[in-house]
Amino acid sequence: MTSARPIAHAAQNPDGSWRNPHDLAAHLSDVGDKAAKFAARFGMDLARLAGLWHDLGKYRPKFQNYIRHASGFERENAHIEGMEHRVEHSAAGALHAMDTLGELQGRLLAYLIAGHHAGLPDWNGGPASLYQRMDNARREGHLDEVLAAAPPNHILDANGLKPSTRPKGKAQELHLWLRMLFSCLVDADFLDTEAYMEPDRATLRAGYPSIGELLDRFTDHMARLRGDAPATAVNAVRDRVLTQCIERAREDRGNCLFSLTVPTGGGKTLASLAFALNHAKAHGKQRVIYVIPYLSIIEQTAGVFRQVFGEEVVIEHHSHLDPDKEDRSSRLAAENWDAPIIVTTNVQFFESLHAARTSRCRKLHNIVDSVVILDEAQLLPPEWLDPCLAAIRALATHYGVTFVLCTATQPAFRPREVNSNRFAGLSDVRELMQGGPHVEAPEALYEALKRVRVHWPTTLAPQDWDTVAQRIANHPQALIIVNRKNHARALAEKLPGALYLTTNLCGAHRAERIDEIRLRLAANRERAQAGLPVCSLHVVSTQLIEAGVDVDFPVVFRSLAGLDAIAQAAGRCNREGRLERGEVQVFVPPEPAPPGLLLKAEQATRELLALDAEPALSPEMFDRFSRLLLAKVNTCDKANICRLLTPGNKLEFRFREAADKFRLIDNEGLPVIVRWGESPALIDRLDAGKIDRRLLRKLQRYTVNVHPDCLRRLLDQGDVRETLPGLYVQANDLIYDETFGFLGCEQGASLFAAQDLVI
Numbered sequence: 001m002t003s004a005r006p007i008a009h010a011a012q013n014p015d016g017s018w019r020n021p022h023d024l025a026a027h028l029s030d031v032g033d034k035a036a037k038f039a040a041r042f043g044m045d046l047a048r049l050a051g052l053w054h055d056l057g058k059y060r061p062k063f064q065n066y067i068r069h070a071s072g073f074e075r076e077n078a079h080i081e082g083m084e085h086r087v088e089h090s091a092a093g094a095l096h097a098m099d100t101l102g103e104l105q106g107r108l109l110a111y112l113i114a115g116h117h118a119g120l121p122d123w124n125g126g127p128a129s130l131y132q133r134m135d136n137a138r139r140e141g142h143l144d145e146v147l148a149a150a151p152p153n154h155i156l157d158a159n160g161l162k163p164s165t166r167p168k169g170k171a172q173e174l175h176l177w178l179r180m181l182f183s184c185l186v187d188a189d190f191l192d193t194e195a196y197m198e199p200d201r202a203t204l205r206a207g208y209p210s211i212g213e214l215l216d217r218f219t220d221h222m223a224r225l226r227g228d229a230p231a232t233a234v235n236a237v238r239d240r241v242l243t244q245c246i247e248r249a250r251e252d253r254g255n256c257l258f259s260l261t262v263p264t265g266g267g268k269t270l271a272s273l274a275f276a277l278n279h280a281k282a283h284g285k286q287r288v289i290y291v292i293p294y295l296s297i298i299e300q301t302a303g304v305f306r307q308v309f310g311e312e313v314v315i316e317h318h319s320h321l322d323p324d325k326e327d328r329s330s331r332l333a334a335e336n337w338d339a340p341i342i343v344t345t346n347v348q349f350f351e352s353l354h355a356a357r358t359s360r361c362r363k364l365h366n367i368v369d370s371v372v373i374l375d376e377a378q379l380l381p382p383e384w385l386d387p388c389l390a391a392i393r394a395l396a397t398h399y400g401v402t403f404v405l406c407t408a409t410q411p412a413f414r415p416r417e418v419n420s421n422r423f424a425g426l427s428d429v430r431e432l433m434q435g436g437p438h439v440e441a442p443e444a445l446y447e448a449l450k451r452v453r454v455h456w457p458t459t460l461a462p463q464d465w466d467t468v469a470q471r472i473a474n475h476p477q478a479l480i481i482v483n484r485k486n487h488a489r490a491l492a493e494k495l496p497g498a499l500y501l502t503t504n505l506c507g508a509h510r511a512e513r514i515d516e517i518r519l520r521l522a523a524n525r526e527r528a529q530a531g532l533p534v535c536s537l538h539v540v541s542t543q544l545i546e547a548g549v550d551v552d553f554p555v556v557f558r559s560l561a562g563l564d565a566i567a568q569a570a571g572r573c574n575r576e577g578r579l580e581r582g583e584v585q586v587f588v589p590p591e592p593a594p595p596g597l598l599l600k601a602e603q604a605t606r607e608l609l610a611l612d613a614e615p616a617l618s619p620e621m622f623d624r625f626s627r628l629l630l631a632k633v634n635t636c637d638k639a640n641i642c643r644l645l646t647p648g649n650k651l652e653f654r655f656r657e658a659a660d661k662f663r664l665i666d667n668e669g670l671p672v673i674v675r676w677g678e679s680p681a682l683i684d685r686l687d688a689g690k691i692d693r694r695l696l697r698k699l700q701r702y703t704v705n706v707h708p709d710c711l712r713r714l715l716d717q718g719d720v721r722e723t724l725p726g727l728y729v730q731a732n733d734l735i736y737d738e739t740f741g742f743l744g745c746e747q748g749a750s751l752f753a754a755q756d757l758v759i
Contacts, residue, residue, distance in 0.1 A: 005023060005024070005025075006023075006024040006025070006058065006059050006064055006149065006151075007021035007022055007023060007024055007058075007064070007067060007068075008021075008022040008023065008024040008026075008027035008028075008055060008058055008193075008196075009021070009022035009027070009067070009193060009196055009197060010022070010067060010068070011196065011197045022193075022196040022197075024055065024058050024059065025151065025152050025155055027055065027192060027193075027196075028051065028052050028053070028054070028055055028056075028155050029052065029154070029155070030051075030188075030192045031051035031052075031054060031055075031185070031188045031189050031192050032047075032048045032049070032050075032051030032052040032158075032188075033048070033051070034051065034184075034187075034188035034191060034192060035047035035048060035050055035051035035181075035184040035185050035187075035188040036048035036051065036184075038183075038184035038187060038188060038365045039180070039181060039184040039365065041368055041369065041399065041400065042165075042168050042177065042180055042181075042368070042398065042399065043165045043168075043177070043180070043181050043184075044165070045161060045162075045163040045164060045165050046105070046108070046109060046163050046165050046181055047181050047184045047185060047188075048158065048161065049097065049101075049109060049158055049161065049163060050097075050109055050112045050113055050116075050181060050184075050185045051185060051188055051189070052155055052158050053093035053094075053096055053097055053109070053113055053155075054090065054093050054112075054113045054116050054185060054189060055089060055090070055093065055189075056089075056092045056093035056096055056143075056146050056151065056155070057087075057088060057089030057090055057091060057092035057093060057142060057146060058089045059092075059145070059146045059149040059151050060087065060089065060092065060142060060145040060146055060149070061145065061149070062087050062145070063087045063089050066086070066087040070086075088137065088142065090113055090114050090115075090116055090117060090118075091114055091133050091134060091136070091137035091142050092137060092142040092143045092145070092146045093113040093114075094109070094110035094111075094113040094114040094130075094133075094134060094137075095110075095134060095137055095138060095142065095143040096143055096146070096156070097109035097110050097113060098110050098134070099143070100157075101163070104651070105163060107651050108167075108178060108651065110130060110134065111130060111178060111182070111653065111655070112178065112181055112182045112185050113185075114130055114133055114134070115130075115182065115356070115358075115655075116182075116185055116186055116189060116358065117358065118358075119355075119356040119357045119358055119361075119655075119656065119659075120178070120179070120182060120356040120361070120653075120655035120656065120659075121133070121356075121655060121656060122653065122654045122655060122656045122657055123647075123650075123651070123652035123653055123654070124652065125654075125657070128656075168180075168394075168398040168399075169394055169397065169398050171646055171647065171648075172390065172642060172645070172646045173390070173394045173398070174646075174647060175645040175646075175647070175653060175655070175658075176353065176391065176394050176395075177398070178653070179353070179355075179361055179364055180364055180365055180368070180399070182358075182361050182364075183361050183362055183363065183364035183365040183366075184365045186358045186361060186362050187336050187362045187363075187365060187366075190335070190336075190362065191205075191336075205338065208312075208313065208338075208339055208340050209313060209340065210340075211277065211280045211281050211285065211286075211287075211340060212281055214277060214309055214313065214340055214341070215277045215278065215280075215281050217308060217309050217310070218273065218274065218277055218308055218309070221307070221308045222242070222270065222274070225270075226239065232576070232577055233448070233577055234265065234449065234451070234576055234577035237266060237267075237445065237448050237449055238266060238267035238271070240438040240439055241262055241266055241267050241268075241271045241433070241438075241439065241445070242267060242270065242271045242274055243438050244432065244433065244436040244437070244438040244439050245260070245271040245272065245274050245275040245278075245432055246274050246275065246278050247436065247437070247438075248275065248432050248436060249274070249275045249276075249277075249278035249279040249282060250278055250282055256396065256402055256403075256428075256430060257392070257396050257402075257403050257405070257426055257428060257429045257430065258275075258402070258403065258404045258405070258429065258430050258431070258432055259377075259404070259405045259406075259407075259410055259429050259430070259431045259432065260272050260275070260404050260405070260406045260407075260431075260432045260433065261407065261408070261410045261431060261432075261433055261442040261445075261619055262406075262408060262433060262442070262445055263408050263445055263446050263449040263571070263617075264408045264567065264568060264570065264571020264572075264575070265449065265451070265571055265575040265576070265577075266408070266445060266449055268375075268406050268407075268408070269301060269304060269375070270304070272373045272375075272404055272406045273288070273290070273305070273308075273373070275371075275404060275432065276288040276371040276373055276402075276404065279371055279402055280370075280371050283402070284369065285369050285370055285371050285400070285402065286340075286366070286368075286369045286370055287337070287339065287340045287341065287342060287366065287370045287371075288340065288341050288342070288370065288371050288372075288373070289337070289342045289344065289349070289367065289370050289371070289372045289373070290305070290341070290342065290343045290344070290373045290375065291344055291345065291346055291349045291372060291373065291374050291375060292343065292344070292345055292346070292375045292376070293345065293346045293375070293376050293379040294376075294379075294544060297549055298316065298343060298344075298345060299316070299511070300549070300550070301343055301375070302314055302316045302343040305341060305343065309341060313339065313340060313341050314339075314341045314343060315337070315339040315341065315342050315343070316343050316344070317337070317342060317343070317344040317345075317348055335359075335362060335363070336362050336363045336366060337363035337366040337367070338366055346374075346379070346380065346664055347664050347665065349372075350384075350387075350388050350391065350662075350664060351659075351662060351663070351664060352364060353391045354387060354391075354641060354645075354658060354659055354662040355659050356655045356656045356658075356659035357659070367395065367399070367401060368399045368400055368401065369399070369400040369401070370400075370401055370402075371401075371402045371403075371404070372395075372401055372402070372403050372404070373403075373404045373406055374403060374404065374405050374406060375406050375407075376406070376407050377405040377406060377407045377410070377411060378407050378409045378410070378411045378564050378622075378626070380411070381597065381664055381665070382597065382629065382630055382633040382636060383597070383633055383634075383635060383636060383637075383638040384636070384637070384638065384641075384662075384664055385413075385423075385425075385630075385636040385637075386423075386424065386635075386636040386637035386641075386642055387637055387641040387642055387645075387662065389413065389424065389425060389426055390424065390642060392426065393424075393426065404432075405426075405429065408567055408568070408571060409563070409564035409567050409568070409622040409625075409626075410442075410619060410622060410623070410626075411564075411622075411626040412623050412626035412627045412630065413425045413426045413429065414426070414427070414429075415427055423630070423636060433445060442619045443618065443619055443620075446617070446618050446619065449577075451573070451574040451575070451577050451579070451581065451582055452556075452570050452573045452574055452581060452582040452583065452584045453581045453582070453583055453584065454566070454570065454584045454586065454614070454617065455583065455584065455585050455586065456586050456609065456613065456614050456615075457560070457586055457587060457588050459588075460560075460588055460606065460609070461588065462588050462589060462590045462591070463587055463588055463589070463590070464590055465490050465491050465494055465589075465590065466494065468480075468491065468557070468587055468589070469491060469494035469495055471557070471585065471587070472491075472495060472538060472557055473495070475554070475555045475583075476533075476534050476535075476536050476537070477521075477524060477534055477536070477537045477538075477553055477554055477555065478537075478538055478539075478553060478554075478555040478556065478557060479539045479541065479545070479551065479553040479555070479556045479557070479569075479572055479573070480538065480539065480540045480541070480556075480557040480558075481541050481542070481543060481545060481546060481556065481557070481558050481559065481565075481569050481572075482540065482541075482542060482559045482589060483542070483543070483559050483561055483589070483592075483593040483594065483598055483602075484542070484591075484593070484594060485502045485503070485504055485542060487559065487589055487590075487591075488500060488501075488502050488540045488541065488542055489502075489504075489740060491540050492540040492739075492740075495538045495540065497536060497538070498538040498539065498540050499513060499516070499517060499537075499538070499539045499540070500540055500541075500739055500740050500741070501513055501514070501517075501539060501540070501541035501542070501544070501545060502541065502542045502544070502741070503542070503544065503704065503705070504704060504740060504741035504742045504743075505704075505741035505742075506674050506676055506679075506701065506702045506703055506704050506741065506742075507700070507701045507702070507703070508676070508677050508678070508679075508701040508702055509676050509677065509702075509741060510544075512677075514545075514549060514551075517537075517539055517551055518550075518551060520535070520537050521537065521551060521552060521553070523535070524537060525578075539551075539553075543561075543565060543568075545572065546565060546568035546569055546571070546572065549572070550575070551572050551575070552572065552573075552574065552575035552576055552578075553572055553573055553574075553582070554573070554574060554579055554582055554583070555573065555582065555583045555584075555585070556569050556570065556572055556573040556582070556583070556584045556585070557584075557585045557586075557587060558570075558584060558585070558586050558587070559586075559587060559588075559589045559593075560586060560587065560588050560589070560592075560593075560602055560605065560606075561593060561598070561601060561602055561605065562598070562601025562602060562604060562605055562625065562629065563601075563604070563605050563608060563615065563617075563621065563622060563625040564601070564622060564625065564626075565601065566584070566586060566605070566617070567617045567622070569584065570582075570584045570617060597633075600629060600632040600633065601629055603632065604625055604628040604629045604632060605625065607628055608621070608624065608625060608628070639658075639661035639662060641658050641661065641662050644657055644658040644661070645658050669705030669706055669707055669708075670705065670706055670708060670711055670726075670728065671700070671703035671704070671705055671706075671728070672703060672704055672705075672706045672711065672714075672720055672728045672729070672730060672742075672744075673686075673699050673702055673703050673727075673728065673729045673730065674702055674703065674704055674730045674736045674741075674742060675730050675733060675736055676702060676736055676738075677702065678698075678702075679699065679702035682695060682698055682699050682702070683699075683723075683729055686699070686723060686724075686727075686729070687723060691724075704741065704742040706720075706728075706742070706744065706745055707745060710744060710745035711728065714735070714744050714745075715728075717732075718731060718732065719731055719732040719735050719744060720732075720735075720744070
């Protein structure tokens with residue numbers, strides 16, 4: 001088969017025959033149409049031009065020779081001299097945009113076109129910068145070669161299209177607008193290429209139920225749940241919260257910022273979902289995106305949603321997802337978030353909004369016209385608040401996104417002065433539990449759901465672990481939450497039979513242990529109902545159990561910490577209101593929290609205790625605590641991300657530098673695959689060279705993060721081996737323990753590893 005017309009791609013059929021090549025002009029037109037459709041709300045004309053011109057460089061004779069030779073299609077007719085490397089094909093379209101549209105619009109499009117494979121570039125600063133690439137391509141005559149090949153006029157001049165779209169927002173919001181257009185381009189390019197290269201794969205991307213259908217499923221599920229729920233005071237409050245969320249969703253206009261302030265155990269997860277679905281149906285939103293801080297609860301939340309909607313609707317997007325829970329459709333939906341229900345993480349959501357790579361930016365246009373629920377909003381890192389809240393403001397103002405800040409301990413995000421600097425924060429946030437017919441104010445909920453008695457320390461002098469252990473031993477069932485992993489180990493060793501829960505356990509091990517805790521709690525409830533004494537159950541954990549892990553203990557001990565953490569700990573006590581009052585005991589450990597944000601939070605609580613010996617777990621007190629904590633943070637933009645992404649008059653963005661620096665968590669650790677559960681068999685497959693994406697995804701559930709200094713020591717000792725470059729595996733069976741997990745590095749400085757906040 002021969003083809004004189006320029007081609008974009010070439011592929012073989014399953015029987016080895018060559019299918020008709022992908023016509024280049026058709027590819028450019030189709031990508032332009034798709035990109036324009038995706039950008040209908042914010043830049044249809046510019047997206048169309050980006051699609052029409054993104055692969056203009058493929059008209060170069062050098063590229064046409066390359067694709068025929070590299071693919072094997074017409075290899076015998078290709079001039080193969082110098083074809084050992086890929087041929088630059090994105091710079092010519094970027095040059096054409098600058099020549100055709102002028103310095104302003106042309107340069108904006110050039111970022112998108114030049115970056116559609118390699119990612120959004122910086123303007124200057126090395127050979128990969130946009131300026132350097134354009135300069136090289138101009139000198140080497142890339143665009144001249146394209147024009148000499150005479151592409152169709154409807155491609156080159158876009159049928160006379162003159163873009164009239166103006167950028168969305170202010171100068172500091174321009175980067176997000178460009179990322180949205182970039183997302184439209186790269187998703188359109190991926191989808192059109194996939195339709196040619198893998199048509200069977202492309203057919204899996206359709207057929208999701210509508211928001212209206214999902215709302216019907218949710219309504220039916222909640223009717224069954226309400227019918228089966230016992231008539232308790234806690235369930236009555238949950239019902240009021242749910243009803244008010246549904247009614248407020250119908251009343252209020254779209255494109256807004258909301259907060260949902262409900263005490264732990266008040267039914268926030270399903271109530272926020274009820275608001276989101278009703279709001280989406282009433283205001284034409286396309287999907288619901290549920291954003292969660294912790295790995296320890298993301299699978300739990302996704303599991304709840306699957307019970308409501310079915311397996312095929314809910315897409316989890318995080319790096320530790322068990323491949324056994326995936327199918328081909330869900331993997332595809334995670335690439336571009338085109339499913340109606342997405343469950344993801346703070347790291348994935350906010351880092352994507354500041355990303356440069358195509359794979360991370362591809363999904364962004366599907367955030368437009370959605371409802372985003374930020375679960376446990378107080379856990380947004382204070383040192384990154386400025387860029388995170390700026391993104392929220394821009395999405396709500398310009399892209400039709402409704403946000404719900406969902407938490408029991410609502411942070412103080414109001415605009416104000418902080419340390420003589422202006423904190424832009426969020427304004428006009430409307431509380432769903434304020435002024436409604438079912439709940440007049442969040443304070444009323446806190447009073448109605450008061451299920452615990454908090455015992456604050458009478459002195460802030462530290463207690464030793466023997467004293468703390470003696471206090472705990474007086475209670476047959478207790479959850480103990482501490483600030484350091486070495487504290488958890490020290491205390492667990494003094495409590496015979498205690499269950500230990502930290503990120504020293506790999507993810508699969510932690511999930512199994514949480515299941516064991518729930519089963520033993522349920523068995524003890526049955527024993528108590530039968531009039532039998534309960535079995536001893538002491539669980540010693542770090543903070544990972546606090547945010548959303550549904551366990552219910554009669555007694556909780558909590559190391560002195562931030563007031564928000566103490567409130568979250570209290571949410572694991574008498575959660576279902578089976579007791580008149582649960583007991584929360586706050587104690588002062590032998591040493592304070594580790595330096596950094598945890599220590600600052602503890603210090604803020606100490607300041608509150610100096611003013612009030614028994615601070616209430618109330619919205620007013622959480623607001624005071626949040627303001628104290630924010631005042632202790634030196635900056636709310638520790639890498640100057642907002643400055644890097646505000647281009648000035650010359651549109652000199654620093655996309656890649658900002659993306660490299662924007663990391664919601666400081667991940668100093670490196671993952672080590674441990675030998676536990678199913679992992680030894682998986683490691684054998686790894687050692688045998690049977691490596692694929694599915695295997696690596698499964699192995700992620702069996703990793704722990706290890707500090708580089710410790711890892712070097714373990715490698716030198718032979719306790720860990722590097723099986724592939726950058727891939728480390730436990731070599732000594734003695735360094736992973738069934739009770740305490742990874743024993744190779746007994747460090748107390750970190751509360752939870754980066755693997756807990758999903759990447």
